[in-house]
Amino acid sequence: MKDMIVNEFKEVAIERSDYPPEKVKQILANETVAVLGYGVQGRGQSLNMRDNGVKVIVGQRKGGKAYDLCLEDGWVPGETLFDPEEAAAKGTVIQYLLSDAGQKDMWPKLKPLLTKGKALYFSHGFSIVYKDQTNVIPPADIDVILVAPKGSGTTVRRLFLEGRGINSSFAIHQDATGRARERCLALGVAIGSGYLFETTFQKEVFSDLTGERGVLMGAIYGLWLAQYEVLRAQGHSPSEAFNETVEEATQSLYPLIGERGMDWMYANCSTTAQRGALDWFKKFRDASKPVFESLYESVKTGEETRRTLEANSKPDYRQSLEKELKEIAESEMWKAGAVVRGLRPERQ
Ligand SMILES: NC(=O)c1ccc[n+]([C@@H]2O[C@H](COP(=O)([O-])OP(=O)(O)OC[C@H]3O[C@@H](n4cnc5c(N)ncnc54)[C@H](O)[C@@H]3O)[C@@H](O)[C@H]2O)c1
Ligand SMILES: CC(C)(O)[C@@H](O)C(=O)O
Ligand SMILES: [Mg+2]
Numbered sequence: 001m002k003d004m005i006v007n008e009f010k011e012v013a014i015e016r017s018d019y020p021p022e023k024v025k026q027i028l029a030n031e032t033v034a035v036l037g038y039g040v041q042g043r044g045q046s047l048n049m050r051d052n053g054v055k056v057i058v059g060q061r062k063g064g065k066a067y068d069l070c071l072e073d074g075w076v077p078g079e080t081l082f083d084p085e086e087a088a089a090k091g092t093v094i095q096y097l098l099s100d101a102g103q104k105d106m107w108p109k110l111k112p113l114l115t116k117g118k119a120l121y122f123s124h125g126f127s128i129v130y131k132d133q134t135n136v137i138p139p140a141d142i143d144v145i146l147v148a149p150k151g152s153g154t155t156v157r158r159l160f161l162e163g164r165g166i167n168s169s170f171a172i173h174q175d176a177t178g179r180a181r182e183r184c185l186a187l188g189v190a191i192g193s194g195y196l197f198e199t200t201f202q203k204e205v206f207s208d209l210t211g212e213r214g215v216l217m218g219a220i221y222g223l224w225l226a227q228y229e230v231l232r233a234q235g236h237s238p239s240e241a242f243n244e245t246v247e248e249a250t251q252s253l254y255p256l257i258g259e260r261g262m263d264w265m266y267a268n269c270s271t272t273a274q275r276g277a278l279d280w281f282k283k284f285r286d287a288s289k290p291v292f293e294s295l296y297e298s299v300k301t302g303e304e305t306r307r308t309l310e311a312n313s314k315p316d317y318r319q320s321l322e323k324e325l326k327e328i329a330e331s332e333m334w335k336a337g338a339v340v341r342g343l344r345p346e347r348q
């Protein structure tokens, strides 16, 4: 455990060293962890737990790419791979890692399988917090816990394989057994977290939905696109516009921020760049702050949830998402990206 003190704000981080392998094994000794859903998170978390010696089974519908991937990854039908309901019946910990819309859909079938003393585990506060829209209200005699990796499931797996760890938040919504906290933290370490910080289901989902719609995904692409379009309109070539917008960010400057912070990245650029960036960041902050405020409001009122559930419950939701992603891939900016990435010496 380590104190995290920022100004007067004190938090405590749970570290991997607080839950060494023997302790994790002992806490989870009598558990069968059923991971429902083999999407990006289900895959990363289940493989890491299996490698950590936890008794894991996977619940994934037959047919489709996710099921094929289960087979490729060595999950054995009838032994470690089952239909979601069968897995839920066998598990003592149910990791509910279907898509958020899928969780609402399956809930009436899952609820009767959540018998006394089991633990229901989420990686998102979504289903519980927006219960008015999802109807996910667990029985009172089970534990309800959350471990939410702060990154893609692909990274959860990659960092684990490199001996590193993702940072995750954790929360206890319901402690029926008196063991909810130790179950939660042992699972948090077993799925590959490097450290865990405590939150609530509501704080997790409000910050998560804001972050991904905002700076992590939506805002960054909007900002990049705006600059790319201005550079192109002013006669710069696609590769110049792409390099000055994306390639330099991801390949040179963002790793420096990750290493030692924004000031360190600035300090490694010219004084000309520093002067200009220090003058302009405030203009960008002031222009975008109202957009972030309206985004947070849309999360808080449940509008983002309404939109997600409506869109992602349609039978053809995946095809629609794939179509929109394809439009991005085929836009000039990302065609330029493919060409530029192909020129990296290590890719030749
Ligand atoms: N993707 C990430 O890296 C990430 C990161 C942090 C948290 N999360 C959270 O983890 C959970 C899982 O996310 P994901 O991105 O891995 O999920 P996903 O969207 O990839 O879907 C996971 C699985 O759900 C199944 N599924 C979808 N609808 C279903 C239905 N109606 N019935 C049965 N199965 C259904 C799919 O077959 C798929 O295997 C979500 O709560 C998400 O918010 C995801
Ligand atoms: C990986 C993210 C964006 O952090 C996650 O929140 C998700 O929903 O996929
Ligand atoms: Mg999210």
Ligand SMILES: [Mg+2]
Pocket: 149, 150, 151, 208, 211, 212
């Ligand atoms: Mg997230």
